[in-house]
Amino acid sequence: MTLTTAKWTIDEYHHMIDAGILSSRKVELLKGEIVEMSPEGEPHAYCSHEAAEYLANLLGDRATIRQAKPITLPNDSEPEPDVAIVQRLGREYREHHPYAEDIFWLIEYANSSLPKDLETKSKIYAEAGILEYWVVNLQKLHLVVFREPLDGEYATKFTLTEGIIQPLAFPDISVSVEQIINR
Structure with a gap:
């Protein structure tokens, strides 16, 4: 017997959210599958918040920093990255979450979710055409x-423990790796 997983579209997922079906669950939509999100421990919460504050100060009005908010991707995915650096579209985000073309880069903080963030999400983000993705x-x-x-x-993947990195979207900005990983 072959088991087939039911896949959901973004519209169907939004209908479930609007109907309150998912209100008691912390989930995200990944390639049409509703996936439970890992609980956020203290190091995860602290590091992602501090990095978001640091990036907000560093980038000023050049980008909006969204923390643990959904993004809508064309591959029936609506993940909630820990930090999304997106275009400043203001009230437009009342009508829709940021789309791939609105995203400068994404950051995930991973402990127990490391395999999902390094494998599954990296493929989802690459398929959507997001130019840069960081995993701490x-x-x-x-x-x-x-x-x-x-x-x-x-095509490119590398690991840093210290130093400076220039995001592709802002090559004139120097980001401290230590500030992102909160070493």
Whole structure:
């Protein structure tokens, strides 16, 4: 017997949210599947918040920093990255979450969700054409940088533990790796 998983569209997912079906669950939509999100421990909450504050100060009015808010992607995915650096579209976000073309880059903080963030989400973000994606490994305190989406995967992947990185969207901005990983 073959089991088939029911897939959901973004519209169907939104209808479930509006109907209150998912109100007591912390979930996100990944490639048509409703997936439970890992609980956020103290290091995760602290590090992602501090990094978001740091980036907000660093980028000023050049971008909006959204923390743990949904983004809407064309591959029936509506993940909630820990930090999304997006275009400043103001009230337009009352009508829709940021789309892939509105996103400068994304950051996930991972402890128990490390395999999901490094594998599943990196593919979802690459398929959507998001130019840059960072994963902070909270177990080892290092930053994994994914860049250059190509054929549903990132062509470039490297790991940093210190130093400076320039985001592709803002090559004139120097981001301290230590501030992002909160070493």
